[in-house]
Amino acid sequence: MPMIPTYINPNYFSIKIDGEVEKPVKISLDSLMRDFKPVEITSVLQCGGNSRSAFHPTPGGIQWGPGAMGCAKWKGVRLKDVLAKAGLKKNASWIKFHGLEKPVYTKTDGFVRALELSKLHDKIIIAYEMNGEALPYLNGYPVRLILPGFYSDSWVKMLSNITVTSVKPKLHFMDHAYRVPDNDCECETPDNLAPKTKPIEEMNVNSLIGYPTSGTKVKQGTELIVRGVAFDGGHGIAKVEISTDGGSSWQEAVLDDGSQGPYAYRSFRYTLKPARTGTLTIMARATNTKGETQPFAQDVKWNRGGYKYNGIDEVNVEVVS
Amino acid sequence: MKKVTMLALTATMLVTSLNAEEKKVEVQKGIKMPYMAFPMKPGKGMYSTKGKCNMCHSWGYVLNQGPQSKAFWRKKVIKMIDVFQAPIRNEDIDEVVEYLYANYGNGEEG
Structure with a gap:
C-alpha cells in the first residue's frame, strides 16, 4: 500500500545510518559511488510467492505464474x-x-525489514546500478x-535508512x-495451520523451462532444443535433468559454464528428437550442490502464504509429422 | 590555410552538435506511475467497496487474491482495518464482505 515518491533528486539523496553505532552518519549517493569499493554481483531476484497460483486451495496474495523473477548484474558497495x-x-x-x-x-507500519547481524556477509550490497545503468525507478x-x-x-528499494539495534x-x-x-517440510494444511512460522529467507532450488512453451508445435524427428534456467539460494546448481516420460527416467541437460556465479541463473539446454506425433510432455528438474532437488508438482506441500513453490516444471508440446 | 579552415569548421560543428545534445537531455523531474485499469464486477455494494479498498490500493490487489471463501474475505477486510489502519467502520464490514464473496467467492462459506 505504499506511497512511492515519483521524484528523487540524486544530488540530495543520502542513506542515514543510526542506532547502535559509534557515529551516526549520512552517506550521499555521490559518496557511495566515490568513497567505497565498488563490487558487482549477478543475482536472481525472485518473489517469495512466485508460482503461487500452483497452490491449492488458493492462498491469498498475488496469483503469480512462474514469471515473478529475474536475474541482473548489480553494482554497488558492500x-x-x-x-x-x-x-x-x-x-x-x-x-x-x-x-x-x-x-x-501514517499510523500504518512502514515497510521495514531487518537482518540479523550474524547473517551479514560480503555479497550483501547496496546497489546503485542494474545491468550497467542507474536502477530503474520502480526497481528502487x-x-x-x-x-x-x-x-x-x-x-x-529506495533504501534511505539503516538502523542498528541491540535486540530483535x-x-x-x-x-x-x-x-x-x-517445520521440516515447511508445510501445513488449511485445517491444521502450523503453530510456529519462520521467515522465507533463502530461495530453494528451482528451474523453469523457457523454450519450448506449452502448445508449441514441433516436428517429429527434428531436433528440438529445450532451454531454461535453474537457480537456488547460492549453493550452486549441480545438475539439471530432463524427462520426457512423465518423470520415470531422467537425462542430464548441458549447463552453461557457471561463470556468472552461484547466485545467477544457470542456463541449461537439452537436445531431443520427438519420435512420435501427439502430445509430448517435457519436464525439468534441478539439483543443487547440497543435493536438494525439486519435488513433482503434485507433491509440493501447501502453506498459507503460497510461498517457495518449486515444483518440477513441465511443458506440453504438439509433435506433428 | 584551407586545412585550418576545415579544422575550425569541424570544431564548430562539433560544438553545435554538443549543444544540440545538451538541449535534448532535460533533467527529468520524476516519473508517472504506470496505470492499469482493473474493472470491478457490477453488483450490490460495488461503489462502497470500491471507495474503501481504493483508498489505499488498486482493485488489482483484490483480483489477485483469487476466488476465496467468505471467511477469507472477512479476515482480509479485518486485516486491512487492524494491521493497515484502513478507516472502515465496523458497520460497513458486512457490505464489503458480501460484495467480495458474491462476486469473487469460491462458493465456500468457511
Whole structure:
C-alpha cells in the first residue's frame, strides 16, 4: 500500500545510518559511488510467492505464474563497508532497513525489514546500478539492498535508512508477513495451520523451462532444443535433468559454464528428437550442490502464504509429422 | 590555410552538435506511475467497496487474491482495518464482505 515518491533528486539523496553505532552518519549517493569499493554481483531476484497460483486451495496474495523473477548484474558497495563507516557498537545484533516508500496512513507500519547481524556477509550490497545503468525507478532508484540468495521481500528499494539495534525489532513485515511453517517440510494444511512460522529467507532450488512453451508445435524427428534456467539460494546448481516420460527416467541437460556465479541463473539446454506425433510432455528438474532437488508438482506441500513453490516444471508440446 | 579552415569548421560543428545534445537531455523531474485499469464486477455494494479498498490500493490487489471463501474475505477486510489502519467502520464490514464473496467467492462459506 505504499506511497512511492515519483521524484528523487540524486544530488540530495543520502542513506542515514543510526542506532547502535559509534557515529551516526549520512552517506550521499555521490559518496557511495566515490568513497567505497565498488563490487558487482549477478543475482536472481525472485518473489517469495512466485508460482503461487500452483497452490491449492488458493492462498491469498498475488496469483503469480512462474514469471515473478529475474536475474541482473548489480553494482554497488558492500553493506559491511557502509556499516563500518558508522562503526557498529558491541551490542549491535540486528540491522533494520527502510526505504522512501511510505504507507498511505501514517499510523500504518512502514515497510521495514531487518537482518540479523550474524547473517551479514560480503555479497550483501547496496546497489546503485542494474545491468550497467542507474536502477530503474520502480526497481528502487537510486539504491536498493541486494541480498543474493534471499527472496525479494528482503531487497528493500529506495533504501534511505539503516538502523542498528541491540535486540530483535518488532516489525509487521518480518513477524507476520513473508513467513512459512517452521517445520521440516515447511508445510501445513488449511485445517491444521502450523503453530510456529519462520521467515522465507533463502530461495530453494528451482528451474523453469523457457523454450519450448506449452502448445508449441514441433516436428517429429527434428531436433528440438529445450532451454531454461535453474537457480537456488547460492549453493550452486549441480545438475539439471530432463524427462520426457512423465518423470520415470531422467537425462542430464548441458549447463552453461557457471561463470556468472552461484547466485545467477544457470542456463541449461537439452537436445531431443520427438519420435512420435501427439502430445509430448517435457519436464525439468534441478539439483543443487547440497543435493536438494525439486519435488513433482503434485507433491509440493501447501502453506498459507503460497510461498517457495518449486515444483518440477513441465511443458506440453504438439509433435506433428 | 584551407586545412585550418576545415579544422575550425569541424570544431564548430562539433560544438553545435554538443549543444544540440545538451538541449535534448532535460533533467527529468520524476516519473508517472504506470496505470492499469482493473474493472470491478457490477453488483450490490460495488461503489462502497470500491471507495474503501481504493483508498489505499488498486482493485488489482483484490483480483489477485483469487476466488476465496467468505471467511477469507472477512479476515482480509479485518486485516486491512487492524494491521493497515484502513478507516472502515465496523458497520460497513458486512457490505464489503458480501460484495467480495458474491462476486469473487469460491462458493465456500468457511
